[in-house]
Amino acid sequence: MGAPLIGSMAAPFAQSLTHLFGSVALMLGLVLLTQRRAGALIGVGAVQAWVAAGAAAVRGGLGGDAGLAAAALITLAASGVAVPIALTLVVRRRGEAPTPASAPGRMGLGAALVGLAALAVPAVAVAGGGQTRESLAVALAVLLLGALLVTARGSPIAQLVGMLSLGNGLILAATPGLPLVALVPLAALAPAGLLLGAMARPESSLEAGATPGARGR
């Protein structure tokens, strides 16, 4: 970690900004659960990556952590721009995949996961651009919502966007000083890249049916 890139005067504002970004990311995580059109799913996922990258960049600036800033840049470039564009091209080329029916129960489950995240995270007190209990709870909620999207919807597009959302949760949780933090976004990008590669193959199907429990949803 180096010297903070954001001065002490601006630190409270920057801290509030990270909370705002986190809250927006959480809201978008809930919105993702209800999207039926592939284009909307991809778009909302991309915007969530932008705000998560923004939060990580501000936190990296507060803590003077170049690694965290690099992780934010990777998230922005890959999850926020490159993968959504590639996915959109695949969907346009292959045609809109049949989307699973809307499931109101999924939204309830999402809300329950947000509550669980708020209850699970204990109090923390870390200075210097670090996390607070609230920001960690928001990050955990985004991560769990991403996991829900991956497991509850059989569509490969939803799975891919869910994987990216899970990565956004991770980058929201990342704190200055975490060793090799630049590897964190890769944990979600690598499987997302594989899913994208599989979808781009002519013989692959964009229909639902990836997981036994998710068929027909």
Place this chain on the structure above:
Amino acid sequence: MNPLVAAVVPGLPFAAAIALGLIGDRRIRGWPIGIWVNLAAAGATLLAALGFAVQPPASSSALLLADPLARHFALLAGFIGFTAACAELGRPPAQEPAWRPHLALALGQAFLGAVLAALMANSLVVTVVAAEAASLALAVAAALPRTPDAMRAARTRTATAGLAGGLALFGVILLSIAASPAQGPDAPAMSWTTLPQAAAASAGALLGLGFVFLLVGAAALAMAAPLHLWMAGSGPTARAPAPAMTAPLMMTMAITVILRLRQAAADNPDAVVPGPTVLLLGLLALLIAALALRRQRDAQRFVAVATVGQGGIVAVAIGLGTSAAVFAGVLHLTLATLVLTALLSPAANRRRPAGPTGLGLTIAAGLIALAGLPPFGLFSSMLLIVMAAAHGAPLLLVPLGAGLGLGAWAMLARLPTPGPSGAAASPPDRATPWSRAMIVLPWLHLALTALLGLAMPIPLVRWFATIAGSLG
């Protein structure tokens, strides 16, 4: 050994994977070059792992872990990688045009390199990312046949690897946040070597939450119960050599993570007590696997479920937490890995003619070993675990005995038909001199298991005691 030289151990398989990808399906006088490059790389990796185990670096570095646990399992992984590469010499020619053998070999090497990196990395982040990479290598291997089933299985495994990796990384982040006040701003980056000291003075609740996430992520990567039900399809569709190494090595990797976590969390009085959590998960895995074994008809699925059960037995030993139990757990993990990889070896899974054959005997011996019957070493390790349970928690003997008994009964009562799905209807594979010779490989694994059960040399007893002592 210089730490940079030790980095050759995981580096060699990755280099071999790239080389195999570049070589492709080139042949010299009909012999595929890739198989020999694969064998040479696996042999070199085994030698490097042996050097790392016998003459380790003086101390762990920022990236490389040189403790007895890492050395032991790196050597075991190197050995399994080598025998899996030898078994490729006897593999019959591919029937499916879509199956590209050089890609399967390259993915097998990438898998081995990722497993070794996860076992030897001192950084928690690298361990998790390498474990996820190993799972993704298997996902790609599963997709090689390109059938709809294979693609679905690959997608399931990819999604699970991403989920598990994400949960585990979140755990690492929480551990890092919990440990940061105790470590101070100028302390070296958090690693497996610094975690126990930092954890002792960390915020207990956050440490416990991080432990839970890392535990769940590691268990999910290893397809522990009940996730194995979701993942059951991905193993059998994968092409060799991945299946021969996958489940046992993933289990080994996950359990080393759990062993290290238990040690770190045990020093903090405010953290979630790790022992009972791991013990309960182990019992759950053992009982679920024991019941599920009865329904398995396919050989590879049967072994995959048996792997879950064996992992459960090891988790019970880790959960008990005494030095004797950890000794027995590490011994059991080593022996079970050897037996399971013997059963998954391509040499033991050829489609064979009906009637009694050497292959059938191999499968039978492997199942007897997994059932915990003498003369194989799993008898000794299971006995040690039962004795540790009787000493520390006598009530535990009821579910543990039920799990072990049901598992053994399922092993002995339902000898599965060896070979891939639908093998009974398929013509037997054409036997070649190489394929006949390669039956020696599973027997080498089984002989080692028997040797360690009947008469373990004193230096090896000291070696296992050192590992248990380093974790106690």
